[in-house]
Amino acid sequence: MFTGKRGRLTTHWVFFLTLPVVGCAPKDAPPPTQIPSQTRREQAPHAPEDLLDAARALLREAPSPASADATIDHVKTQIEQLDLDGLPGLETLVTRWDATGWGCEYRFFSSSDTTRQPLGTFPGGGRWRDPEHERVELADGLVLLRVRHWEGSGTGVVCFADSWLRITRDGVRVVLWHPGDGYVHGWGMPFEKRFKATVIHPADPRSARSIEVSFSLEYESIFPDEYPGLTHLFSKRSRARFNWDAQQSLLRVDPASSDLSEEDVQDIFRGGQDAFLRMNLAELEMLCEKGGAAARAWCRTLLDGCEAGPAKKRLRKALERWTGATERWNPADPLRFDGKPIHPEVFDALQTELSDLFPVETSIDLEGALRANRHIAPVTEKDGWVSCDQEGGPNPAWFKYRYLGSTAGETHVVLTSFCGGGTGVFRSLLFVRILKEPFFQKGEWVDRMLLKLVGEDHGVAEELNPSRILIEKDKVIIRDKEGTPRVAFSAP
Numbered sequence: 112m113f114t115g116k117r118g119r120l121t122t123h124w125v126f127f128l129t130l131p132v133v134g135c136a137p138k139d140a141p142p143p144t145q146i147p148s149q150t151r152r153e154q155a156p157h158a159p160e161d162l163l164d165a166a167r168a169l170l171r172e173a174p175s176p177a178s179a180d181a182t183i184d185h186v187k188t189q190i191e192q193l194d195l196d197g198l199p200g201l202e203t204l205v206t207r208w209d210a211t212g213w214g215c216e217y218r219f220f221s222s223s224d225t226t227r228q229p230l231g232t233f234p235g236g237g238r239w240r241d242p243e244h245e246r247v248e249l250a251d252g253l254v255l256l257r258v259r260h261w262e263g264s265g266t267g268v269v270c271f272a273d274s275w276l277r278i279t280r281d282g283v284r285v286v287l288w289h290p291g292d293g294y295v296h297g298w299g300m301p302f303e304k305r306f307k308a309t310v311i312h313p314a315d316p317r318s319a320r321s322i323e324v325s326f327s328l329e330y331e332s333i334f335p336d337e338y339p340g341l342t343h344l345f346s347k348r349s350r351a352r353f354n355w356d357a358q359q360s361l362l363r364v365d366p367a368s369s370d371l372s373e374e375d376v377q378d379i380f381r382g383g384q385d386a387f388l389r390m391n392l393a394e395l396e397m398l399c400e401k402g403g404a405a406a407r408a409w410c411r412t413l414l415d416g417c418e419a420g421p422a423k424k425r426l427r428k429a430l431e432r433w434t435g436a437t438e439r440w441n442p443a444d445p446l447r448f449d450g451k452p453i454h455p456e457v458f459d460a461l462q463t464e465l466s467d468l469f470p471v472e473t474s475i476d477l478e479g480a481l482r483a484n485r486h487i488a489p490v491t492e493k494d495g496w497v498s499c500d501q502e503g504g505p506n507p508a509w510f511k512y513r514y515l516g517s518t519a520g521e522t523h524v525v526l527t528s529f530c531g532g533g534t535g536v537f538r539s540l541l542f543v544r545i546l547k548e549p550f551f552q553k554g555e556w557v558d559r560m561l562l563k564l565v566g567e568d569h570g571v572a573e574e575l576n577p578s579r580i581l582i583e584k585d586k587v588i589i590r591d592k593e594g595t596p597r598v599a600f601s602a603p
Contacts, residue, residue: 195219195278197252202278206235206242215242217258219278231283233276236261240271250320253355257310259291267296270380273308275322275362287353287362289324290380297333301412302344302387305329306379311350320355322362326371326379330391337482338405345394351376384416392422396429404438408449412482419554440560445523445545446514448477448560454486455499455510458527461564462539474563477545508532515577519584520602522565526575538575540587542566542600568599
């Protein structure tokens with residue numbers, strides 16, 4: 112802790128019985144984009160006079176330095192005297208928790224023993240851990256108090272922030288806010304981010320009019336099963352120097368000496384996918400080059416959720432440069448996309464119901480189906496069949512398919528087999544093509560791979576047997592159990 116030219120710091124701990132419980136109630140957990148900024152903080156009411164009287168009585172009776180502890184009514188209060196404004200005299204800082212231990216508030220009082228004027232308050236939070244503070248004295252007698260406090264939390268998100276306070280006779284003002292430490296998991300993004308800020312103290316802080324903060328950032332994929340082998344994306348460390356702006360009485364990012372802009376500093380916690388792409392473009396390009404097929408597939412998932420812009424265009428070019436010709440889709444193994452078999456439920460959705468005369472769905476986006484929440488049943492590959500279990504009747508229900516080959520015109524022949532949980536087993540031949548079609552998404556045209564149904568043939572398990580199905584150039588012929596052929600498909 113910096114103590115400066117008036118280095119006397121006196122700390123006392125005391126528990127009061129009869130004082131009213133005044134504190135900062137626990138906040139609801141807002142999403143990252145709704146965490147309040149420094150310009151929207153509201154000051155809590157001033158402390159009651161009896162609290163200040165008790166604090167000053169304790170300070171007068173105790174030697175310096177001194178401490179006193181008591182356990183009464185489980186209400187904890189810390190009292191400190193320290194120089195907070197750079198002027199003669201020591202101010203009083205009272206840190207007070209409520210009876211639950213969740214709420215905490217800083218209360219500041221002037222150095223005069225006769226007037227005992229309250230200077231202001233600051234909501235210190237306190238959830239999960241006590242707030243911590245540090246006095247920093249810079250050049251020309253500028254004194255700041257850095258408070259690391261609970262800022263917000265919820266499902267998959269926690270943030271402790273650093274608020275830098277300037278205390279003067281005019282009150283308490285936040286002159287800088289930045290993330291302290293915490294994490295964000297998911298929230299519609301394909302990654303988890305963890306962050307921690309560390310203040311870099313100069314050898315002689317009183318000769319400087321700036322603050323330097325180092326941010327340690329770690330990113331991990333939240334889909335380890337979907338992208339095998341890809342858990343940790345990358346780690347990095349970035350610095351930001353904040354110079355004192357005397358005209359506005361604020362600490363501002365110095366662009367010439369910082370890795371981060373003011374927007375970047377805020378987006379360490381609050382930013383979504385677009386901010387992540389903007390701030391980590393070089394690391395993502397390296398991930399495309401060195402990370403392998405799983406990393407490139409993850410980057411495509413990221414880009415699908417980003418708005419059109421220069422960063423998205425640049426990363427897409429990196430993907431095109433490092434993606435092999437058959438990495439996403441190999442004509443020699445056409446029913447695998449991004450290294451995975453097409454989910455059986457995709458073919459189940461394509462084929463016509465027995466109660467219908469005509470198909471309803473005739474094309475499906477392969478990449479969309481690969482990541483769709485509707486296709487989550489585990490897939491098994493055995494003896495050339497790709498299968499998954501389904502909900503059905505009293506007996507096990509399942510759907511499976513088998514790739515039989517392709518016609519000369521690149522129509523793929525797929526044999527499907529289905530049991531709804533009863534005694535019947537139904538088979539169909541599906542004739543599909545894989546096409547590349549333009550699709551307007553997030554402000555730009557992109558190419559999407561579509562699985563398109565161009566024909567089908569229904570039958571029973573005995574007839575639709577792989578041994579009785581013959582692919583001849585642009586025709587598919589089925590022989591019945593007597594050996595009589597019929598044309599199941601013919602290219603136009």
